[in-house]
Amino acid sequence: MSGNKAVAYKAPGIVEIIDTPFPTFELQAGPGVNPVNVGRKVPHGVILRTVSTNICGSDQHMVRGRTTAPAGLVLGHEITGEVIETGPDVEFIKVGDIVSVPFNISCGRCRNCKEGKTGICLNVNPDRPGSAYGYVDMGGWVGGQAEYVLVPYADWNLLRFPDRDQALEKIMDLTMLSDILPTGFHGAVTAGVGVGSTVYVAGAGPVGLAAAASAQLLGAAVVIVGDLNEDRLAQARSFGCETVNVTMGDPADQIEQLLGVREVDAGIDAVGFEARGHGAGAQEAPAAVLNSLMDLTAAGGSLGIPGLYVTGDPGAADAAAQKGSLSLSLGTGWAKSLSFATGQCPVMKYNRQLMMAILHDRIQIAKAVNATAISLQDAPRGYAEFDAGAATKYVLDPNGYLSN
Numbered sequence: 001m002s003g004n005k006a007v008a009y010k011a012p013g014i015v016e017i018i019d020t021p022f023p024t025f026e027l028q029a030g031p032g033v034n035p036v037n038v039g040r041k042v043p044h045g046v047i048l049r050t051v052s053t054n055i056c057g058s059d060q061h062m063v064r065g066r067t068t069a070p071a072g073l074v075l076g077h078e079i080t081g082e083v084i085e086t087g088p089d090v091e092f093i094k095v096g097d098i099v100s101v102p103f104n105i106s107c108g109r110c111r112n113c114k115e116g117k118t119g120i121c122l123n124v125n126p127d128r129p130g131s132a133y134g135y136v137d138m139g140g141w142v143g144g145q146a147e148y149v150l151v152p153y154a155d156w157n158l159l160r161f162p163d164r165d166q167a168l169e170k171i172m173d174l175t176m177l178s179d180i181l182p183t184g185f186h187g188a189v190t191a192g193v194g195v196g197s198t199v200y201v202a203g204a205g206p207v208g209l210a211a212a213a214s215a216q217l218l219g220a221a222v223v224i225v226g227d228l229n230e231d232r233l234a235q236a237r238s239f240g241c242e243t244v245n246v247t248m249g250d251p252a253d254q255i256e257q258l259l260g261v262r263e264v265d266a267g268i269d270a271v272g273f274e275a276r277g278h279g280a281g282a283q284e285a286p287a288a289v290l291n292s293l294m295d296l297t298a299a300g301g302s303l304g305i306p307g308l309y310v311t312g313d314p315g316a317a318d319a320a321a322q323k324g325s326l327s328l329s330l331g332t333g334w335a336k337s338l339s340f341a342t343g344q345c346p347v348m349k350y351n352r353q354l355m356m357a358i359l360h361d362r363i364q365i366a367k368a369v370n371a372t373a374i375s376l377q378d379a380p381r382g383y384a385e386f387d388a389g390a391a392t393k394y395v396l397d398p399n400g401y402l403s404n
């Protein structure tokens, strides 16, 4: 085998389909590959033929030119695949297995991995703790929006689906296990959602919708989702959420109309640093969601913050935000003894349990996020429509598994 078609970031607003080398069990130099990782041997890895690979809001930060991602970077961290080749050190994963790949790359050997903190593995990214496929500053592991992809530490990283036919039948749900379902669930868990909770989720993109569906699974009494995009709010209402349109002003006012009080038990930020302010015609205001969650979460509560914040944003409106420095009303949070949970979701902590919830019909995540399959060639259209705010989670189908 030689070629490998993949989706690459080209320039702000532009992705294209390129020919890349077929993966080998050694990291090669390429756009975004940390020089320290070049030549790194991966005998513990497997090569997957991609079954499905999703476009994510995290990819959009790069494609919008809001990060330092280099041109040519192969994208894709939400990967489900079929194992076609195993490295010599792989013991348990077998050729033919259908597997979900946690978007965090982790070694299973370091202190953080041993504590289950796989989003901040110390051994896979020379730049900083934490890594992911196809992402800027994440070590240079090649992305999986491609026909084939290499997965290191395969016995540790991969979640094997118990039955091939059942997996392919539920693939549009199971494909969400690589990122957004565990991420939304982690947002809800770390916000303290339980039976009878009232919950506000900022953001009705796929992560916000996954957080809302997760809050329902955890027994929340009321789940309120806020966004400025009416189509996405309609998507949230389609599975039983209440909604607030933040262009109408402070979400706390609308929460009061729904609940009779201005506060909820649990607040979730599924927006991140590209947040808009509240009210008609509001511009970008990167601290808007965090400040409003501190205001509208009851004292003693927790903020689950899967929304991504960066250490550098070339497109930020002011100099402080360009360095990732935001204007937070931390005093409000301090006075209310609020807790904050940030960072990459440690996918492995939840993916097996959520797989069981999918296989036994406890959650309909594909329906909740309006999962839609498109070909790899159609990825540029998927990126453009997702960027324009489509109420759709695009799932790429590089090898025809989804269309058969």
Ligand SMILES: NC(=O)c1ccc[n+]([C@@H]2O[C@H](COP(=O)([O-])OP(=O)(O)OC[C@H]3O[C@@H](n4cnc5c(N)ncnc54)[C@H](O)[C@@H]3O)[C@@H](O)[C@H]2O)c1
Pocket (backbone or CB within 6 Å): 056, 057, 058, 059, 060, 061, 179, 180, 183, 202, 203, 204, 205, 206, 207, 208, 226, 227, 228, 229, 232, 246, 270, 271, 272, 273, 274, 275, 276, 277, 278, 288, 289, 305, 306, 307, 308, 343, 344, 345
């Ligand atoms: N922590 C993790 O492990 C992890 C994993 C996946 C994604 N993420 C991050 O989660 C965030 C959401 O991902 P997504 O795929 O749903 O992205 P998305 O861009 O599709 O959704 C974000 C939504 O927020 C809305 N929004 C903007 N300002 C708002 C405001 N003030 N109040 C309410 N809604 C507002 C936007 O209209 C949009 O619909 C992104 O920042 C992404 O990078 C983090």
Ligand SMILES: [Zn+2]
Pocket (backbone or CB within 6 Å): 055, 056, 057, 058, 059, 077, 078, 103, 179, 180
């Ligand atoms: Zn993602």
Ligand SMILES: [Zn+2]
Pocket (backbone or CB within 6 Å): 106, 107, 108, 109, 110, 111, 112, 113, 114, 120, 121, 122, 123
């Ligand atoms: Zn590790």
